Amino acid sequence: MEHKTSYAQASRLKLKTKMGLNGKCVIADNYFTPPFKLMPPFYARDSLAEIMLIAVSPGMLKGDAHEIGIEVGQDCQLKLSSQSFEKVQDTEDGYASRKTHIAIKENALLDFSPLPIIPFANAHFQNHSHIVLHENAQLLYSEIITAGRIAMGESFAFKRLHSTLSISYSKENSEHPLFVDNTLLEPAKMDLKNPCMFGNYTHYLNLVAFTKHLDQDSLLSFLEGFEGQVGVSTLASKLPDGYFSLCLKALACGSEPLLHLRKSISQELLGRL
Numbered sequence: 001m002e003h004k005t006s007y008a009q010a011s012r013l014k015l016k017t018k019m020g021l022n023g024k025c026v027i028a029d030n031y032f033t034p035p036f037k038l039m040p041p042f043y044a045r046d047s048l049a050e051i052m053l054i055a056v057s058p059g060m061l062k063g064d065a066h067e068i069g070i071e072v073g074q075d076c077q078l079k080l081s082s083q084s085f086e087k088v089q090d091t092e093d094g095y096a097s098r099k100t101h102i103a104i105k106e107n108a109l110l111d112f113s114p115l116p117i118i119p120f121a122n123a124h125f126q127n128h129s130h131i132v133l134h135e136n137a138q139l140l141y142s143e144i145i146t147a148g149r150i151a152m153g154e155s156f157a158f159k160r161l162h163s164t165l166s167i168s169y170s171k172e173n174s175e176h177p178l179f180v181d182n183t184l185l186e187p188a189k190m191d192l193k194n195p196c197m198f199g200n201y202t203h204y205l206n207l208v209a210f211t212k213h214l215d216q217d218s219l220l221s222f223l224e225g226f227e228g229q230v231g232v233s234t235l236a237s238k239l240p241d242g243y244f245s246l247c248l249k250a251l252a253c254g255s256e257p258l259l260h261l262r263k264s265i266s267q268e269l270l271g272r273l
Helices: 216-223 255-271
Strands: 011-019 025-032 036-038 048-055 065-072 077-082 086-088 096-104 109-113 117-119 124-133 138-146 160-171 174-185 203-211 229-234 244-252
Touching (some): 011 036, 011 048, 065 109, 096 109, 109 255, 117 124, 124 138, 138 160, 138 255, 174 244, 203 255, 216 244, 216 255, 244 255
Parallel strands (some): 011 065, 077 109, 096 124, 109 138, 124 160
Antiparallel strands (some): 011 025, 138 203
16 A cells, blocks of 8 residues: 655654652653644643643644654653644545553653544544553543544544554553553444444543542532533552542533533642642
C-alpha cells in the first residue's frame, strides 16, 4: 500500500517534567517537530502545571504518523490538554496513526484530557497508548470519539477507527498490567446504531482513573442529571491500598455534555490535592 504523508518523517513530540526549585512542576526537556508545538506551563494552582499540546495543521491525513512520549517527573502534578478537536481527514486507501507512551514517576499525578476525535468520511485512524504508573503515581485519562462531522451528514461515515489503551504499574523494575481497553469501530462491518452500540447517540467518552483523591460517592453525584447514558465500573488492581480505580464510559448526542462531565470529575480530583 502506498503510504503518503504531509511530512517527510513521523511527527514527534517529547515532554519531560521535573520539580523546580520553586516547588512547581516545570519542563525539564522537550522536543517537537511539525505540526506539534507546546505552550509554556500555566499555573492556576501553586504546584499544578497546566500545559497545552498544539498541532498546527488542518487535521491528520493519509500516512501521517504521530509519536508522543511524555514523562511526568517525580512529585510533579501535571494537567495536559489539547488546543482543538482532533480532525482525521479522508485517508483514501491508507491511514493515519498515533502512538503515545506516558510514564508517571513516583508520587506524580497526570490529568490528561485531549479534545474529541472527529473522523471525517472515509477516515482510517489507529491510536495506541501505553501508560506506566510508578509508585504512588495517580492518573486521570480520557478520550472522546465522535461519529464524525454530524452537521455535514457524515455520521459514522468513516472507514475504521481503532483505539487501544494499556496501563501498567511499575514495581521493582517490572511492569504489572492494570487495565487494557480495545475500541474498534468499523461502520461498514458493524451496526454502530444498534442499541448495544451507540444507539441514537453520536459521542463516546472513555475515562479511566487510578487515584487516591476520588471516591465512588463523589463520582456518582456528577452523574445525576447527565444528558445521556453512562456506566461506571470499579477496577480490581494490583495497586497498593488507598487507590480508587475506575473505568467510566458515557454516550451523548454532542461533545458538550461529555466535556462538562469530564471537567467536573477533573475539578473534583484536583480540588482535593
